Amino acid sequence: MRSTARETVYKYLFAKLFNEDTDEKFFQTLLTDKELTEDDKIFAENLKKTVEDNEEEIVSAVSEIAKDYSYERIYSTDKCAIIIGIAEMKYCPDIPKSVAIDEAVKLVAKYSAEKSVSFVNGILAQYCEKNIGEEM
Helix, strand or coil, X not given: CHHHHHHHHHHHHHHHHHCCCCCHHHHHHHCCXXXXXXXXXXXXXXXXXXXXXXXXXXXXXXXXXXCXXXXXXXXXXXXXXXXXXXXXXXXXXXXXXXXXXXXXXXXXXXXXXXXXXXHHHHHHHHHHHHHHCCCC
């Protein structure tokens, strides 16, 4: 499932926040998850590449939307989900915006604080409305 593929990218991004030397070998290890199909692995690799290729722009967008929070103050678990959500909304036209938001929120519900669910949902909904032109 794509949810598992997203979670794989999420884990990779989270590890990279704490260790910049996290490399492709680590990501390939994550891809050995038995639940991932070959299509899921391709999706995860493409999503990871999309995030890495556009990380600076994505971080800038998050910083602009989260005006009351400096980017550095956002929980690491929340940052990873927000980055994935924005990457999917902006660079993956085949993924509905509501699905990108929902999947990011599910990651936060699983890995972060309870109050983070509404924070991440709000950030992604604002991004979508402001940059994509859709109200959620």
